[in-house]
Amino acid sequence: MSRSPSNSTIRNFSSSISNEESLVSPKPKQQQQHPWLIVGLGNPGKQYNGTRHNVGFEMVDAIAEAEGISMSSVNFKAHFGKGFIGNVPVMLAKPQTFMNASGQSVGSIVSYYKIPLKQVLVIFDDLDLPFSKMRLLPKGGHGGHNGMRSIIDHFKGSRIGRPPGKMDSVNFVLRPFSKQERQELGFTFQQGVEAVRILLLEGFNKAATFVNTAKPMEQLS
Template structure:
């Protein structure tokens, strides 16, 4: 999906909604939670940089109802939350992915959810990047991470795959390059001796659902900052914010 500065970037900063309101993600509620535009000079600088270079925000997951609401699909939820916040519902199937595209103002942003199943995600991502000539520093991969505490986010400018099969596939289809940003969404470690493969397919309990909703909220704000002010400021914001801090505001 391609979003523009007039929507994603021009919302009003407001207090975080209650956990009850956050539960409405995906149910037709538009959340106006993004910050005011930058000053004219900063906005102009950002728009000049992004005018001809699209951004690609990708959530890795598995297609199908049986995987909906599971840990392995939290990044699909992140993509859905961005679309929901902006009221964008028109999508197409291209490059083995659900893709939303919209051009508004000077920003061109695509949202994608590969439908190849997790382990073959790179087939879709590689094709989109190649066809639209997306610079790798404007390809943001979002995925679940067993090594991060539950609902903790971590934004990094580049890195390895960390054993994540979806990221392995993406890196392989980007000719081995690891130089693209990634937003890791913590799902925590499996309890006891549970097989990680089984754990990632488990749904969330009520408390986890509320914590995850706040993490998605924080992720939305991180994306706004990333597009307007750059990766460093976005990483500073998201990497230092804790779910407990947000829930206590």
């Protein structure tokens, strides 16, 4: 119709809406979902790229690539990115404070976003498991790892094996991987990405089962 409705029609329409709404209970507000914080530990600088001590950085990069999350911003003294894994909000961080001061960066992120410690996942190298073997832990101590020593005791990790013979541990962890190790490591990163997805979407127990039953690459070839 080209003619505007009368004022009385508008008033009646408004009052009918008000009466209808008074009979409907308001919907409860949905509780905001806290994001997960996924941290990879390592040292900044080209001289540390590709070394054993920086597998935490590489694992976070693998997650970012798989999930389409940009890590181009720098916040909280870290390379930082936000996105989703499935419908779960996540933050990815690679602290740039050097390994031994990682807690400065991680602590700032956790405090600012009020992230529950049970939703902080820290990925780091460790000497106590064979190369390319992962372990998922709900909590624990630092185990002598200086990066973990400066963060929190709520962690899960991927580990790299002890040095051969009498080689000094510091020299060992700062060495690059061999060509064969690099190939195996790529396969391990794929498993790690899947483990993180399961952890966030299906819970710790299913993720731990996946990690503990995952076969090394050589057993699948």
